[in-house]
Amino acid sequence: MDSTTQTTIPVVDFAKWSLSGSARQRVAQNIVDACKKVGFVYIVNHSLPEQLLDEAFDWSRRFFDLPQDEKLKAPHPEGWAVHRGYSWPGLEKVSQAISQDSDQKRAEQLREVPDVKESYDIGSENNPTQPNQWIPEESLPDFRAFMTQFYWECFRVGGEILQALAIGLDLDDNHLLLKHSGNNNQLRLLHYPPIPAEALESHRAARCPAHTDWSSITLLFQDDCGGLEVEDVNRPGSFVPATPIKNAIVMNVGDLLQRWSNDHLRSTSHRVTLPPLSDRFEGEQRVTRRRFSIPYFLAPDPDSMIECIPSCMGADEPAKYEPITQAGYNQMRASMQY
Ligand SMILES: O=C(O)CCC(=O)C(=O)O
Numbered sequence: 650m651d652s653t654t655q656t657t658i659p660v661v662d663f664a665k666w667s668l669s670g671s672a673r674q675r676v677a678q679n680i681v682d683a684c685k686k687v688g689f690v691y692i693v694n695h696s697l698p699e700q701l702l703d704e705a706f707d708w709s710r711r712f713f714d715l716p717q718d719e720k721l722k723a724p725h726p727e728g729w730a731v732h733r734g735y736s737w738p739g740l741e742k743v744s745q746a747i748s749q750d751s752d753q754k755r756a757e758q759l760r761e762v763p764d765v766k767e768s769y770d771i772g773s774e775n776n777p778t779q780p781n782q783w784i785p786e787e788s789l790p791d792f793r794a795f796m797t798q799f800y801w802e803c804f805r806v807g808g809e810i811l812q813a814l815a816i817g818l819d820l821d822d823n824h825l826l827l828k829h830s831g832n833n834n835q836l837r838l839l840h841y842p843p844i845p846a847e848a849l850e851s852h853r854a855a856r857c858p859a860h861t862d863w864s865s866i867t868l869l870f871q872d873d874c875g876g877l878e879v880e881d882v883n884r885p886g887s888f889v890p891a892t893p894i895k896n897a898i899v900m901n902v903g904d905l906l907q908r909w910s911n912d913h914l915r916s917t918s919h920r921v922t923l924p925p926l927s928d929r930f931e932g933e934q935r936v937t938r939r940r941f942s943i944p945y946f947l948a949p950d951p952d953s954m955i956e957c958i959p960s961c962m963g964a965d966e967p968a969k970y971e972p973i974t975q976a977g978y979n980q981m982r983a984s985m986q987y
């Protein structure tokens with residue numbers, strides 16, 4: 650690849666996955682090639698119905714439009730052990746700062762660059778170590794039932810993608826999927842409220858700073874606002890937009906699958922910043938339109954052993970990493986945060 654050309658995120662048509670033989674093989678190969686080169690891929694014509702995705706965004710909007718005290722009936726538990734429920738990091742601090750712009754002391758406090766977003770994390774109902782934090786049924790009737798169904802629908806499609814990855818990596822179809830019962834995944838509803846463009850441009854606030862995911866793979870659904878950017882693998886430090894494609898799944902490789910594949914598949918850094926289109930801004934302050942996205946993180950079960958995929962090593966390319974369980978890997982990552 651020419652190092653001066655901006656990387657583009659490949660688009661893979663998943664329609665032919667339902668066929669057999671070489672057509673299916675080609676879909677698998679295209680996804681693996683994209684994961685090796687870019688680490689991000691748009692998957693179109695997948696089996697998640699358009700109507701279901703529209704409904705998921707409608708429910709997310711309804712949830713975040715609830716009064717704050719309703720959402721706070723399902724708070725994210727304190728600490729880092731449980732990743733479930735409603736979080737509201739940074740929001741208050743930033744809105745105060747916007748109304749007291751000239752206050753030097755406030756500006757200092759903001760150096761830590763709060764994320765201007767709210768999120769709601771949901772997991773499997775059969776995961777006792779990560780208990781779901783639901784708001785009361787009467788606060789938003791049928792929300793829980795819909796999200797529980799949506800969680801498993803996402804896993805069904807994610808499972809197909811894990812099968813495609815396995816085929817593209819010369820493994821048995823179910824080699825990767827068998828390590829995922831589905832009970833260790835995470836469905837996240839995200840809402841990025843409107844904010845003056847200047848707050849993001851001056852880095853006083855961030856929508857979502859650059860990071861990689863810990864997952865094996867992530868499926869991301871986004872609305873039409875824009876702002877997701879992916880690090881350009883040819884030009885480290887610069888980012889290319891992951892422009893929304895209606896109903897596409899933006900699929901990316903997480904750190905765990907990168908390790909599993911001996912670094913053959915890339916876990917690429919990404920962030921959420923200003924939407925690039927001018928009609929996504931309003932008024933003198935260029936207040937950005939609110940944005941909704943729904944990432945779904947797939948993770949193997951805690952006791953699944955993550956051991957170098959055979960086609961990713963050879964006589965002159967030994968495995969770089971020791972076998973480790975998913976739980977062990979998580980523990981190691983968590984301990985590196987302090
Ligand atoms: O909101 C987005 O588009 C991306 C969110 C994300 O990368 C994450 O939650 O890990």
Ligand SMILES: [Fe+2]
Nearest residue numbers: 860861862919
């Ligand atoms: Fe991410």
